[in-house]
Amino acid sequence: MELWYTDEHTSDVRFSMKASVQVASKKSAVQQIDILDTPAYGRVLVLDGGLMTTEKDEFIYHEMITHVPMAVNPHVKNVLVIGGGDGGTVRELTKYRTIDSIDLVEVDKDVVLLAKKFLPFTSCKLKDRRVSVWFEEGLRYVRGKKAEYDLIIVDSSDPYGPAEGLFTREFYGTCFKALRDDGILINQHESPFYAAHQTSVRNAHAHIAVEFPVSTVYQCHIPSYPSGHWLFGFASKKYHPIGDLDEARWNKLGIKTRYYNTELHRGAFALPNYVRELLKS
Amino acid sequence: MSRLSQQATPLAEALNAQRINRLAHFDVPGHKGGRMNPELPDYFGPLCMSLDVNSMKPLDNLGHPVSVIKAAQELAAEAFGADHAFFMVNGTTSAVQTMIWASCGRGEKIILPRNVHRSAINALVVNGAVPVYINPGRNARLGIPLGMGVADVKRAIAEHPDAKAILVNNPTYYGICSNLVEIVKMAHEAGMMVLADEAHGTHFYFHEDLPVSAMAAGCDMAAASLHKTGGSLTQSSILLTRKPVNPDYVRQVITLTQSTSASYLLLSSLDIARRKLHFKGRAMYQKTMEFADYAREEINALGGYYAFGPELVDGDAAFAFDRTKLSVHTRDIGLAGIEVYDHLRDDYGIQIEFGDIGNLLAILSAGDRMMDVERLISALAEIKRLHERSAAGLFDHEYIDPAIAMAPQEAFYARKRRVPMAESTGLVAGEFVMSYPPGIPIVAPGERITPDILEHILFAKDKGCFMTGTEDMNLDYIQVVS
Numbered sequence: 001m002e003l004w005y006t007d008e009h010t011s012d013v014r015f016s017m018k019a020s021v022q023v024a025s026k027k028s029a030v031q032q033i034d035i036l037d038t039p040a041y042g043r044v045l046v047l048d049g050g051l052m053t054t055e056k057d058e059f060i061y062h063e064m065i066t067h068v069p070m071a072v073n074p075h076v077k078n079v080l081v082i083g084g085g086d087g088g089t090v091r092e093l094t095k096y097r098t099i100d101s102i103d104l105v106e107v108d109k110d111v112v113l114l115a116k117k118f119l120p121f122t123s124c125k126l127k128d129r130r131v132s133v134w135f136e137e138g139l140r141y142v143r144g145k146k147a148e149y150d151l152i153i154v155d156s157s158d159p160y161g162p163a164e165g166l167f168t169r170e171f172y173g174t175c176f177k178a179l180r181d182d183g184i185l186i187n188q189h190e191s192p193f194y195a196a197h198q199t200s201v202r203n204a205h206a207h208i209a210v211e212f213p214v215s216t217v218y219q220c221h222i223p224s225y226p227s228g229h230w231l232f233g234f235a236s237k238k239y240h241p242i243g244d245l246d247e248a249r250w251n252k253l254g255i256k257t258r259y260y261n262t263e264l265h266r267g268a269f270a271l272p273n274y275v276r277e278l279l280k281s
Numbered sequence: 282m283s284r285l286s287q288q289a290t291p292l293a294e295a296l297n298a299q300r301i302n303r304l305a306h307f308d309v310p311g312h313k314g315g316r317m318n319p320e321l322p323d324y325f326g327p328l329c330m331s332l333d334v335n336s337m338k339p340l341d342n343l344g345h346p347v348s349v350i351k352a353a354q355e356l357a358a359e360a361f362g363a364d365h366a367f368f369m370v371n372g373t374t375s376a377v378q379t380m381i382w383a384s385c386g387r388g389e390k391i392i393l394p395r396n397v398h399r400s401a402i403n404a405l406v407v408n409g410a411v412p413v414y415i416n417p418g419r420n421a422r423l424g425i426p427l428g429m430g431v432a433d434v435k436r437a438i439a440e441h442p443d444a445k446a447i448l449v450n451n452p453t454y455y456g457i458c459s460n461l462v463e464i465v466k467m468a469h470e471a472g473m474m475v476l477a478d479e480a481h482g483t484h485f486y487f488h489e490d491l492p493v494s495a496m497a498a499g500c501d502m503a504a505a506s507l508h509k510t511g512g513s514l515t516q517s518s519i520l521l522t523r524k525p526v527n528p529d530y531v532r533q534v535i536t537l538t539q540s541t542s543a544s545y546l547l548l549s550s551l552d553i554a555r556r557k558l559h560f561k562g563r564a565m566y567q568k569t570m571e572f573a574d575y576a577r578e579e580i581n582a583l584g585g586y587y588a589f590g591p592e593l594v595d596g597d598a599a600f601a602f603d604r605t606k607l608s609v610h611t612r613d614i615g616l617a618g619i620e621v622y623d624h625l626r627d628d629y630g631i632q633i634e635f636g637d638i639g640n641l642l643a644i645l646s647a648g649d650r651m652m653d654v655e656r657l658i659s660a661l662a663e664i665k666r667l668h669e670r671s672a673a674g675l676f677d678h679e680y681i682d683p684a685i686a687m688a689p690q691e692a693f694y695a696r697k698r699r700v701p702m703a704e705s706t707g708l709v710a711g712e713f714v715m716s717y718p719p720g721i722p723i724v725a726p727g728e729r730i731t732p733d734i735l736e737h738i739l740f741a742k743d744k745g746c747f748m749t750g751t752e753d754m755n756l757d758y759i760q761v762v763s
Contacts, residue, residue, distance in 0.1 A: 139655040140579075143662055165652040170629050170660040177666060 005036055005044070007051040009226035010196040015051075017041055017224075023118055028110035030162050035118045041224055045086055045119060047111070048161050053086045054224045055121055062122070063260040064220045064268070065232055066092035069151050069184045071250040071265060072239050074098065076150040080178065082138040082166060083188075084155030085111035087123035094125040095255050102131045103149075105142075107162055109135040139165045145178035152179060154187035159200045167200060169207035172235075176211045182238040189217055192275045193227030201231065205279050208235045216241065217279065218268040220259070231275070242266055285352055287360060287559040292353035293549040295339055300331050309335050309542070334545055343368065343543040344536045353552045360559045361486050361505065362496045363521035365528040367535060368551050369504075370543040373480045374400035375535070376504030376520040378407070380476040383502070383526075383534040384446040385410035392437045392473070393448035394459075395683055396426040398480060399715060399750070401448060402689055402725045409690040413441045416682045417453075418598020423589065423610050424639050424678035426721075427598040428452070428459030431467075438471045446474040451482045451495055451503070454635075454642065454719045456606030457599050461498040469499070474526075477503040483511040483519075484605060487562030490570065492601035501526050510605070510646060512565075513554035517547040565647035569605045572645045572654055576607050579658045585614040585665050605645060609661070612639040612677065615670035617744045619716075621661070624668065629660040635718035638676050638741060642719075676740045680721075684729040687762070692727035697760040699753070702738065705730045708761040713750030716741050722750065730759070 006016040017038045024035040034046040042055025053061075066089055070076060077100040081089050085106035093102050104126070106112055112133060115123040126133065134141060138154075152175050156163035165171060166187075175185050185208070192201050209215040212235035222230045234241045247262040271279075285291060306313050315322035315330035322330045336342045341350035350368065357366035369376045377400045385391045387409035393401060395414040405412055415437050418427035428450065438444070447468045452458040461477070468475045477495030479485065483505045485494035495503035503521045507513040520535070522528055557565075577588040587610040591602045611621045622636025633643045643657060686692070686709040697711040709729050715722045723741070724734050738756075742748050748756045 137652060137655045139652070139659050143579075143659050162652065165656050165659075168629065168656055168660075170656055170663045173663040173666070174659050 005038065005046065007046075008049070010194050013194070013226070015224070015226070017044075024114055026110055026114065028108050030108040030110075033108075033110055033114055035114060043119060043121075044224075045115070047157055050158060051224055052157060053088065053119065053122060057223050058086075058088050058122060060220055060222050060259045061230070062088035062092050063257050064218075065089055065153055065155060065186055065188065067255070067257060067260040068218060068232070068234065068241065068265060068268070069153070069186050070096060071246075071262060072236075072241055072244050073150065073182065073184060074246075074249060074253075076184075077101070078149050078151075079103070080105065080142070080145075080149045080152045082142070082152065082154045082156065083107075083163065084153070086115045086119055087112070087126045089153055089155045090128070090131055091122060091125040094128045094130070096253075099130060102128070103134060104131060105134045105136060105138050107135070107137055137165065139171050139174065142171070142174045142178050147178070147180050149179050150183055152183070152185045154185070156188050158190060159204075167204050167207075169210065172208045172211045176237070179237060183236065184239060185212065185233070185235040187233040187235075189231035189233040191225060191227045191229055192231055192278050193229050197226065198278055202278055202281060205233065208233055212236060214238070214240060216269060217271065217275070219271065219275070220268060234269075241269055285356060287356060287556060289356065290353070290549075290552045290556050291349045291356070292341070292552040295341075295349040296332055296334070296545050296549045299334065299337070299339055306334075308337065329546070332546055332549070335542055340545065343370070343548065344539065344541060350548065353548075353555075357519055357551065357555045358521065360555050361519070361521050362494070363503075364524050365522045365526075365531070367520040367522075367531065368548050369518040369520055369535070370516065370540060370547045371538070372516050373478075373504045373506035373509075373518040374398075374403075375539065376518050377401050377478050377480070378404040378538070379520055379531065379535050380502045380504060381405065381410060381446070381448070382408050382537070383531050384474045384476060390441050390444040391446050391448060392434070392441065392444050394426075394429050394450060396453060396680055396721050397448065397450065398478065399713060399720050399722055399725075401478065402713070402722060405689045406693045406726060407690070409688070411688045413437055413444055414683065414685065417680065419678070419680060420593060420599070423587075424612075424680070425455050425457075426453065426680035427457045428600060429464070430598040431460050431463050434464050435467055438467055438473065442471060444473055446476055448476045448478060449500070451477045451479050451485070452492060452601075452603045452606075454481060454721070455608045455640070456481070456603035457593065458492040458601040458603065460597065460600040461493055461495065461500070465499040474501040475499070476501065479503045480506040481509060481606075482603070483507050483509065484562070484566045484569070485603075487558055488566040488570070490604070491566065492603055496521055496523060499523070502531075507551055507554055510644070511554050511558055512646075514547050514550040517551050519551065566605060568647045569645050569649075572649055572651075573605050573607045576643075576645070576654055576658060580609055580661055583658075583662050583665060585669060586611060586661060587613065607643040607645055609641050609643070610639055611636075611641060612672050612675050614665050614668075615672045615675065616664070616668060617675060619741075619744050619746050621664055623745055624664045625657075625660055629656070629663070631657055631660055633657075635716075637716060637719065637746065638679050638737075638744070640679070676737065681723070681731070681733050681737055683725070684731055685727060686729050687727040689726045692762050696763040698763050699758045700761055702757055702759050703735070705759050705761060706732050706735050711760040711762050712752060714738055714748065714756070714759065715750050716746040717749045730761070
């Protein structure tokens, strides 16, 4: 017998990987959580049937969502991560000794519990003394914050489930309020490739652009995600993602990365024409 | 037919059975399950189209129910604690109008609060009954009309002993209830019927922490809008009656204006909603109250807004409060309710029930999700952060006591002339002006247009309220009695 896991990228496109064993399966209060071992992608985390994290390519996502803003503003002290219950983003952030505090706000406690048990490759730094984990709605948590963070990273699942509220204008506006005067907001921005996802890419960008004076997107390649072509949003009150990049300063930190480097940083903001047009429309 | 249990949905089951039987249809509707125009099943879904049929022997007839509709109505009556229930397909409007037409004739008096829905005054325009208005109590801080005070009702009964009935909002749009039990007692002692407009009170029948329902309070008739908070399809509703009301007479009155081609989609949705309410109603409204209580707490913590609740209860004109309602007073942040409504809709993609001069109303139900409630709260926080301003110059009340010059029917059918709205002060209106929603007339036919009323109309229009009622679609002119 063969066991295959299929991620439905759109109603017309599927992506399948062979699985060797189902490691965990739990229906939480928020969603269905599954963890599988696969020959090609290693251990993978699946939420409500959708692929979230693979052992094989998670480094691309987590490095790009973290080091891009950190290279632009190395003075970041207080960071808020919304979502990101697998711990991968926190793992990258803890590489900076200059960061004082990391608040992780995850709506689903079971994701964190299962990640701690079964996904050590991402959850390994959740015990760092600078990390505090809060289990509540991201929207609710941020509502009470004012000028408390230098960096907010929205590490959410796609906008068609529990994370829907994290793609709204009220959420981005509330993040603006929670950031200090030189704050940066990074968000998981979906893929621009399939028509089925384009509306949410366009809307999210439009909502952020209303709130932040600096607002753009950057891209990377994540083989296991729909189309492989992935975007992140970079929004800030002050810093420009390339104008304020100090390559020498970041490289002096000596942080080990497998995907990110400062040359790639510059290139990541060079967007294909179809993405430019999508964001303009 | 033997007595069925609340598990049964006799009408919905019969409708589904006829669909499965694959009848050859040589009756209306002419779309024949959508085959006449495939765009319809593409749009609505083939199942929906195959259920859109007309009255036939196994499906009974709403105008003269003897089988499955009769059985379904009996189950509804039992679920709501009424002696009789009528399924209505022309909205709660038709239920309210039936109550009035079945209790008062031409020239006969009916006591009612002035903050009724336009459907009630429309009923008076049609049949010529004469209103005796009771000015509702008013909350000074919020500017909103409340229920009727017991002393005011007592006085109206004493001054108009010949009145046939009293109409009560149970509750108002804002969720405020009058002392219904006491009003029923006074009215019945005076030989008057009590009619309850429960357009916003269907849920009162299914949770003990909610205000008393009309049937439990002893009202003679009640119009319960199942589609608003009870989960049936839009435009479906229920009229409930108790002894000594003669249900056969009520049925005759209903058939005066009811469609003879009642939609089975609407009717069967009433049957299905009733079963759900009977078995799950309490849990659903418990969840709704928890959503609303949570939202009130969070919105009040934002500052500036006032999401009002049970603290409004004063033992009289605000005898009880419906905790499922989420009403928010917005004037203290310098924005009219309708302005916040527009921001929510246009900037944040959030649709609420209505915004008026100083308040907004969000309808919550068991169909809501916590993340959407969080969105609403956060969007309100954002609107305050970005748009807060001085409250100076904002109109401060939703309701103005009317000056009655003649009965609604007399004024509506009088010789009329058209005058510019801005020059109408002192004249008697020959038509309605209202914001919709909530659909409570600012001025009704037969009422004098005072400077205060004119100011209210012009302010509401200026703030972007959806103004309706006049012949002139732009509301630049109004018909007045010549």
